[in-house]
Amino acid sequence: MLAARHNREAWAGDADRFGVAGAILAGNLCLNWTEELFSTCGLPADHLSRARPVFDRMRTQLMGGQFLDVVESARPWAGLPTQERLERARRVIRFKSAKYTIEHPLLIGASAGGAGADDLTALSRYGLDLGHAFQLRDDLLGVFGDPASTGKPAGDDLREGKRTVLIAHTLAGTDERGRELVETGLGRPDLDEDGVATLREVIVASGAVDAVEAEIAQLADAARLALKSTSGLEAAPVDVLDELIDFSTARSS
Amino acid sequence: MLAARHNREAWAGDADRFGVAGAILAGNLCLNWTEELFSTCGLPADHLSRARPVFDRMRTQLMGGQFLDVVESARPWAGLPTQERLERARRVIRFKSAKYTIEHPLLIGASAGGAGADDLTALSRYGLDLGHAFQLRDDLLGVFGDPASTGKPAGDDLREGKRTVLIAHTLAGTDERGRELVETGLGRPDLDEDGVATLREVIVASGAVDAVEAEIAQLADAARLALKSTSGLEAAPVDVLDELIDFSTARSS
Numbered sequence: 368m369l370a371a372r373h374n375r376e377a378w379a380g381d382a383d384r385f386g387v388a389g390a391i392l393a394g395n396l397c398l399n400w401t402e403e404l405f406s407t408c409g410l411p412a413d414h415l416s417r418a419r420p421v422f423d424r425m426r427t428q429l430m431g432g433q434f435l436d437v438v439e440s441a442r443p444w445a446g447l448p449t450q451e452r453l454e455r456a457r458r459v460i461r462f463k464s465a466k467y468t469i470e471h472p473l474l475i476g477a478s479a480g481g482a483g484a485d486d487l488t489a490l491s492r493y494g495l496d497l498g499h500a501f502q503l504r505d506d507l508l509g510v511f512g513d514p515a516s517t518g519k520p521a522g523d524d525l526r527e528g529k530r531t532v533l534i535a536h537t538l539a540g541t542d543e544r545g546r547e548l549v550e551t552g553l554g555r556p557d558l559d560e561d562g563v564a565t566l567r568e569v570i571v572a573s574g575a576v577d578a579v580e581a582e583i584a585q586l587a588d589a590a591r592l593a594l595k596s597t598s599g600l601e602a603a604p605v606d607v608l609d610e611l612i613d614f615s616t617a618r619s620s
Numbered sequence: 621m622l623a624a625r626h627n628r629e630a631w632a633g634d635a636d637r638f639g640v641a642g643a644i645l646a647g648n649l650c651l652n653w654t655e656e657l658f659s660t661c662g663l664p665a666d667h668l669s670r671a672r673p674v675f676d677r678m679r680t681q682l683m684g685g686q687f688l689d690v691v692e693s694a695r696p697w698a699g700l701p702t703q704e705r706l707e708r709a710r711r712v713i714r715f716k717s718a719k720y721t722i723e724h725p726l727l728i729g730a731s732a733g734g735a736g737a738d739d740l741t742a743l744s745r746y747g748l749d750l751g752h753a754f755q756l757r758d759d760l761l762g763v764f765g766d767p768a769s770t771g772k773p774a775g776d777d778l779r780e781g782k783r784t785v786l787i788a789h790t791l792a793g794t795d796e797r798g799r800e801l802v803e804t805g806l807g808r809p810d811l812d813e814d815g816v817a818t819l820r821e822v823i824v825a826s827g828a829v830d831a832v833e834a835e836i837a838q839l840a841d842a843a844r845l846a847l848k849s850t851s852g853l854e855a856a857p858v859d860v861l862d863e864l865i866d867f868s869t870a871r872s873s
Contacts, residue, residue, distance in 0.1 A: 399680055
């Protein structure tokens, strides 16, 4: 939008750089506002001050997690053992998705509400496991999801070349021909429907979908166990958190 | 640095985009930390909560001011009357420099310290006037300053093509040949020492330096007057603010 206006009005300098500068500043503005919303949300000052360290940690770690994602999108996977690939993909999930999407928001609320140390630890485990499972489900939907319900074009993650746990399992379980198909097809922005269908077949045949489904089920169980180990929380929020497990990990989007 | 590492290790994707992504995230991290430092600076909670609205306003306005600077660096000056050029340059100074460099930091401290409404208004005027004068001095130093004391290469503002109050006055006061020299030389990254010297001569001969010096003197007087109109502040900080006027507007850097 900004770049287009720059072009239309024939302003000086590079239109794309202009657009990027505006986008960076808009992002900074929103980042400022997250903090302003937090501080002015209306909770009593002592509740806010209990939650603030978690809020600060979340915002700092998110930048690290986002950078980790940028790094892992660029660092080659070629020649790495499967275990190292899985660890890299899982570390991105942990720091970019699980902490930011579930663990920290939950701990912010629980800290503000005065939860005890043991319950905070249990909620942290619940959040990390569920956040991890949620991201694995999202990775499956990014390849196999129905565009009508995901809102994203089918196979978009394949065109973007995302190196997920699913892809690590695929490369480990497929044969020479499958590996070649993945290595040449993954990350091609012009991958057509046939190309997407071929990669899907390779992924399913490798056993990767089953492996990821098994991980999701394990993580969901672990999250439920962590939730059960809490002792000082009221029943109603615990019920909601329990429902959230099914809601976040169910097969349909 | 990041882009160089990306290149050296032959990572996937574009090295410059990688470097930009890292730089944006590093900026976001620092932006987060400004707020964390504010909240954990150790002032009592009621002092902080008095100062927080100013702190929030400062961070929001800074993004607007920075964007204004980006826009004004791109929008052409050709064909505009001098008054419009001066207004554009002054608006950037107000929102990018004066508020952020002096007015808001001063109001944050004064609000935290419990200053009254009249004193806050006076300090706001002091800050805007002094901040404006300081930026005009900085613009002069950016063209005429001694690299040994400014730490910037001589004439750097000319190579960057900054459209300052000084340049608006120059274009208004010079002749056809001078205008041509400014329009062809300003913003040329490869402008050599002779080119810088020529532009300096045009600027001085146009009377622009005298005009800017007069503005600085007026703004410094106005800042001093605003400071004198405060009534509830202690003598020691007022003395420091008075010294700051000379310190920020003196001819040598």
